[in-house]
Amino acid sequence: MSLSVRLQHQLPGIALDLNFNAPSGVTVLFGRSGSGKTTVVNAVAGLLRPRAGQVTIDNRILFDAERDIWLPPHRRRLGYIFQEGRLFPHLNVRQNLLYGRWFAPRGARRENPDRVIEMLGIGHLLDRRPAKLSGGEKQRVAIGRALLAAPRLILADEPLAALDDARKAEILPYFERLRDEVSVPILYVTHSAAEVARLATFVVALQEGKVVRQGPASEVLSDPSIAPAGIRAVGAVLQVRVARHHDDGLSELDAGGARLFLPRIPHQIGEELRIRIPAQEVILSDRKPEGLSALNILDGQVEAVRSGEGPGAIVSLKTQAGVVLARVTRRSVDVLGLQPGSHCYAVIKTVALAPQDVGGPAGSI
Incomplete structure (x- = not known):
């Protein structure tokens, strides 16, 4: 059609x-x-x-x-x-x-x-x-x-x-x-x-x-x-596969070889899904974080930094899981020295990935 x-x-x-x-x-x-x-x-x-x-x-x-x-x-x-x-x-x-x-x-x-x-x-x-x-x-x-x-x-x-x-x-x-x-x-x-x-x-x-x-x-x-x-609608859409369901109530996803954890989802192991990660739920670090409660940490390289008229900016980060977006302040961009080619880490809280942002099968994204 x-x-x-x-x-x-x-x-x-x-x-x-x-x-x-x-x-x-x-x-x-x-x-x-x-x-x-x-x-x-x-x-x-x-x-x-x-x-x-x-x-x-x-x-x-x-x-x-x-x-x-x-x-x-x-x-x-x-x-x-x-x-x-x-x-x-x-x-x-x-x-x-x-x-x-x-x-x-x-x-x-x-x-x-x-x-x-x-x-x-x-x-x-x-x-x-x-x-x-x-x-x-x-x-x-x-x-x-x-x-x-x-x-x-x-x-x-x-x-x-x-x-x-x-x-x-x-x-x-x-x-x-x-x-x-x-x-x-x-x-x-x-x-x-x-x-x-x-x-x-x-x-x-x-x-x-x-x-x-x-x-x-x-x-x-x-x-x-x-x-x-x-x-607030800006965010990344990733294609993932359900890898495992853990006894502590978490589901493990394979995102291009990277691991992501979500609260338990009603999908079968091996099933392919789409997940949406809102940019406002991602924070960035210029070094690998340690001692955090967040389980989802992705290593990546900055592709682009786009600043708005206000104090905010959107950082596009290329990771093993796909392109992830982070909504941060322009001050944070300056402090971390973020620019295209910079190396940094994206930190995503497990509970920030809501059930309505998970669906499948993946199809075209």
Whole structure:
């Protein structure tokens, strides 16, 4: 699947003017609230008719302003997952799921309902009404309904935003399975760096209606000059393998031959994962630290030092595990004499690596 989006549109407070091409997998629209993410998704869905531009899926034109082509939403064959499940309250889960199949055209490739139900873990919910479901359960049913409509593309507009942390942790693995086990591509909206790091095949970063960066998650999240969701979203994305689970509650990861320790994670030995290390959770030392409680110490070489307008700086460090970023003060940069080519150590607290920053399988980063 290839999705091509070129849009120009004026809304109160924002002028949308962007162009991007999305590959197969999960393409994430990433940015702050008000950057234009939902407007783009609504234009693709046909819920908004832009002033100018073109939207195509696999060369099938959904919208072309110059040629006066605009397919209504029901003819676009798209599945839409909203922030809230938006299930039909008078139908049970089974009926909500099968409702999506009414929109699957004859001859379209259909997902097996039993496989979808198993993948989403909702078999025990089939006879319940939406009022008896948790927020996470409603979202799983909404995912299934969208998938069973045999869509060319699934649109997910901040599907985790209305959930608490526990429900987000419940739902994220299902989106990972959707990415890895189903052939339907996804256009996913979020302002969460953790969701980007775990899910994205490709990232389109938006600011004030413009595309400011696009590419793999590891590149977009590590660029402090972009910071589409704020400087706290800057961080490294590493590809690792689960090496061992220890009796003291820690999991050991192999990161390119380097060892990293996390609080116990629910993944099998040998499984490949992505992990996100926020730059603000990394400190630097010009000599190998001793006598610290931190277990994660990476030896590396400074690639770049990027200073902001304030007192802070982002140091990019090439290590055996991959590129790690540290958010430090400019004073620390001067005291340590950090510059490209400098040798130093990155120190990462084990407990700083949160469960929401760990996901798998690794896929493309």
